[in-house]
Amino acid sequence: MRRSGAPAAEAGARADRSGGRASRPLQEAVVVLGALLVLGAVCGVVWSQVVTPALFTKLAKGAVMGEVELGQQFARDGWYVVIALVAGLLSGVTVLRWRPRAPLLGVGLLLVGCCLAAAVMAWVGHLLGPGDPQPLLSAAKVGAHVPQRLRVDTFVVYLGWPFGVLVGALLVLLGPDRSGAAVPRADVGGQPAESAPPERRTF
Numbered sequence: 001m002r003r004s005g006a007p008a009a010e011a012g013a014r015a016d017r018s019g020g021r022a023s024r025p026l027q028e029a030v031v032v033l034g035a036l037l038v039l040g041a042v043c044g045v046v047w048s049q050v051v052t053p054a055l056f057t058k059l060a061k062g063a064v065m066g067e068v069e070l071g072q073q074f075a076r077d078g079w080y081v082v083i084a085l086v087a088g089l090l091s092g093v094t095v096l097r098w099r100p101r102a103p104l105l106g107v108g109l110l111l112v113g114c115c116l117a118a119a120v121m122a123w124v125g126h127l128l129g130p131g132d133p134q135p136l137l138s139a140a141k142v143g144a145h146v147p148q149r150l151r152v153d154t155f156v157v158y159l160g161w162p163f164g165v166l167v168g169a170l171l172v173l174l175g176p177d178r179s180g181a182a183v184p185r186a187d188v189g190g191q192p193a194e195s196a197p198p199e200r201r202t203f
Helices: 005-050 067-098 103-128 133-139 155-173
Strands: 055-058 145-147
Touching: 005 067, 005 103, 055 133, 067 103, 067 155, 103 155, 133 145
Parallel strands: none
Antiparallel strands: 055 145
16 A cells, blocks of 8 residues: 655645745845835934924015025925935845845835835924924914924935935945855866866976
């Protein structure tokens, strides 16, 4: 009587291994995207702390913003770009060094994740920044200063994230070989040059 337990066990083990290999990219995608979402939230907190909000000055009719405050508006977007570039650069280097055997998958996850991180950063900074100035201006006295809301005015500012990610990815992909494997020399007489026997001389 033949025993069928061993083949069935081997087939089950092969199915488990194939299932594990199939689910591994999904697990890595969850890790990368989740990490970028958290990083985007952290960058939003940093952005809200380093930016000095521009101030409206209450007038008898409406409000006005001076030249210094207008310059602070550009500084607000500039800080967003700087923080996004640094975070994207570090993300690109870290992910591709973590998964060197699947660079295309890593770059694809980074591009999707950095778009999410850019939106989360702007949203968190908006929540932590000053509130809506309209109610404050309505209740303020003439000459009072009211801060402007922290927000991104130009879509180009969001491109700091993918640009930083691509620069970090290129630094890893175009950098030196990370495998540490020695490159074999050309064969000499069917054997590697390192192990080729010394040439004998006859006199």
